[in-house]
Amino acid sequence: MLGRTYDGEVCSLARALEIIGERWTLLIVRDALLGLHRFDEFSASLGLARNVLTDRLTKLVEAGVLERVRYQQRPDRFEYRLTPMGQGLAVPVLALMQWGDAHLAGPAGPPRLARHTSCGGGAIRAGLTCTDCAEPVQGGVELMAGPGAST
Incomplete structure (x- = not known):
């Protein structure tokens, strides 16, 4: 039986699940493919807790699926764009x-x-x-x- 992570698996599917296997994560990717980019857009679409959304967005950025792009200064505001990896x-x-x-x-x-x-x-x-x-x-x-x- 697989544990909570797939570190020992030599399998591309298992490696992909490490990044997108959590249900909210895949729904964030779906929304990004639909053209949503900003935190508040994802939040309104998905209705999940802000801390969960923050965690999932951070992990997608760290994995290279999304990139965080500044769209405003003073105060700094960022949006999330799919990378080529994410578009795939x-x-x-x-x-x-x-x-x-x-x-x-x-x-x-x-x-x-x-x-x-x-x-x-x-x-x-x-x-x-x-x-x-x-x-x-x-x-x-x-x-x-x-x-x-x-x-």
């Missing part, structure tokens, strides 16, 4: 949202839709694609040891 979380966040829509959405349907703005608004679907044949993967997935696996 759009795929897993959309995949989790897509999974939730398929299995957990209420009778009215999905609460949010993801649209591609560059082409005029086509629906965005997260999925698997083979790098060799460029075909969508429907099944037949095998996970095997990679070069970073311990022997």
